[in-house]
Amino acid sequence: MTDDLNALVSALPDGHVITDPDIVESYRRDQTAVAAPGRPLCVVAARATDEVAETMRWASKHSVPVVPRGGGTSLAGGAAAIDGCVVLSLARMDQILELDPANELAVAEAGVLNANLDRAAAAHGLMYAPDPSSYEISTIGGNLATNAGGLRCVKYGVTRDATLGLEVVLADGRVLPTGRRTVKGVAGYDLTSLFVGSEGTLGVITSATLRLRPRPSVPPVTLAASFPSFAMAAQAVTAILRARLQPSLLELLDRATLRAIDAWKHLGFGDSVQALLIAQDDSDDSVGRAGIMRDICTGHGALLADVSESEAESQQLLDIRRLSYPAIERLGVTLVEDVCVPRSRLPEMIGCIELAAERHGVLIATVAHAGDGNLHPVFVFDRGLAEGDVPPSVWAAADEVFRAALDMGGTLTGEHGVGLIKRRWLALELGENSMDVHRAIKGALDPAGILNPGKGF
Ligand SMILES: Cc1cc2nc3c(=O)[nH]c(=O)nc-3n(C[C@H](O)[C@H](O)[C@H](O)COP(=O)(O)OP(=O)(O)OC[C@H]3O[C@@H](n4cnc5c(N)ncnc54)[C@H](O)[C@@H]3O)c2cc1C
Numbered sequence: 265m266t267d268d269l270n271a272l273v274s275a276l277p278d279g280h281v282i283t284d285p286d287i288v289e290s291y292r293r294d295q296t297a298v299a300a301p302g303r304p305l306c307v308v309a310a311r312a313t314d315e316v317a318e319t320m321r322w323a324s325k326h327s328v329p330v331v332p333r334g335g336g337t338s339l340a341g342g343a344a345a346i347d348g349c350v351v352l353s354l355a356r357m358d359q360i361l362e363l364d365p366a367n368e369l370a371v372a373e374a375g376v377l378n379a380n381l382d383r384a385a386a387a388h389g390l391m392y393a394p395d396p397s398s399y400e401i402s403t404i405g406g407n408l409a410t411n412a413g414g415l416r417c418v419k420y421g422v423t424r425d426a427t428l429g430l431e432v433v434l435a436d437g438r439v440l441p442t443g444r445r446t447v448k449g450v451a452g453y454d455l456t457s458l459f460v461g462s463e464g465t466l467g468v469i470t471s472a473t474l475r476l477r478p479r480p481s482v483p484p485v486t487l488a489a490s491f492p493s494f495a496m497a498a499q500a501v502t503a504i505l506r507a508r509l510q511p512s513l514l515e516l517l518d519r520a521t522l523r524a525i526d527a528w529k530h531l532g533f534g535d536s537v538q539a540l541l542i543a544q545d546d547s548d549d550s551v552g553r554a555g556i557m558r559d560i561c562t563g564h565g566a567l568l569a570d571v572s573e574s575e576a577e578s579q580q581l582l583d584i585r586r587l588s589y590p591a592i593e594r595l596g597v598t599l600v601e602d603v604c605v606p607r608s609r610l611p612e613m614i615g616c617i618e619l620a621a622e623r624h625g626v627l628i629a630t631v632a633h634a635g636d637g638n639l640h641p642v643f644v645f646d647r648g649l650a651e652g653d654v655p656p657s658v659w660a661a662a663d664e665v666f667r668a669a670l671d672m673g674g675t676l677t678g679e680h681g682v683g684l685i686k687r688r689w690l691a692l693e694l695g696e697n698s699m700d701v702h703r704a705i706k707g708a709l710d711p712a713g714i715l716n717p718g719k720g721f
Contacts, residue, residue, distance in 0.1 A: 272322045276315055282307040292345040298599045299341030299684050300652025307351045313470040319352055321437030329717050332464035334406030337398040339600045340683025342463050342719050354405045360384050368476045369445055374405025374469050390476040393420035405469045411461035413679035418635030419512040424460045426475045432459055432467035435710040445473050463681045463720035466709045484512055484546040485554040486578040489561035489569035490537040494518050497539035498611035500564035501634040504557050505607055513544035514635030515585050521629040524591040542585050588631045592642050599643040599658060603669035604678030607637040616668035617641045624661040638678035641665055682720045
């Protein structure tokens, strides 16, 4: 261990700086199969804001890169280690500091798991609405740093919409409070929004003041409708949105995803089923509204359209959606993409993905938060390549998909972030002036470039 590292070890409580090679190894990767991680110098498992501040002061002094880390569930390589970095884990800062039912807010440390905050809110008849599919394993800090979306954000908005204020440790170790705990507030620039979605490149979020919402009084009713083509299913989505029904969840699974689920769980979708739409309504008239959605699906050529009749059945239908990623992962190495287009362009975007798959001979299984126009085309390729290696045909197909989304007025990433793997396309979306502003902001907050270098921007 170098003298420099010794200084950090002695500044923090015993055991909070980890150099054991086996443990350090377990912090190198996130969930991005195509990111080749570097080798960290050490892991800091912080328990308090002043430990994060101490770490940042030390890293600034010694110009050591820092990779903030929550649950390590990033699908964009955002939490992948960099050679010689400190992996700064917030996972043990996992206390809900305050739950205030009167003001419908909570103050949570960065390491609180998303689902734990929602469960704590539920005890007061409230909910924490943003619910990424990784809700049981991803942290509030990681959700904030990626502005995570989720299944019910079609009705309730994304993480930024639920964020009132933050506590952030800056690159030089200063502690910056942002935002407020009031319903309104316009004093100063909106620094809270700046840090939400900044992918650990501008500061380390240590806690957040988060907005809670009244929890629906009845369990949601779920609709599942199968279609003979993805385009028809996408048209049904557009019709549901046009009918202003405000579903609390509106998801689409394509044929390749359904085949992957069938191969694993033998649900018997049959060859004629090319797409499955899953929708939920959690309003007081959930049965009536789910019925209207079912009729819309039938009118748009659904082969079958079923509305759940019990909470257990509702859960079973939703579980089909939750099986998607593990089922696709059984097929090979995956590159999980995340384009988002204006919702009316969804059918067109599906067409572009299918064309790119065909043209480049690549298997793409697509799952979509269809109500948001957010598609996750998952590119699947053979195991056996070196870590981080992606076949050129996959990148060529991904490039085509990204450009098509941008041409439609969409974005490269709806919720996973730019991370390590989409940086080379970022300027295409932002343009030079925006890139300049980004550089100026990064330079002002992290002049030595130690915060998650090579990620996001
Ligand atoms: C099965 C599965 C399903 C998923 N479903 C969804 C989904 O529905 N919606 C969605 O949006 N995402 C989804 N994701 C992606 C991922 O879960 C989210 O990006 C999540 O917000 C990451 O949280 P985390 O705690 O795991 O963060 P990490 O993966 O540890 O980090 C993510 C990024 O945030 C930074 N970061 C982490 N903590 C902090 C902090 N305290 N301060 C500053 N920066 C920090 C990291 O440096 C990194 O850039 C899914 C992932 C998986 C594996």
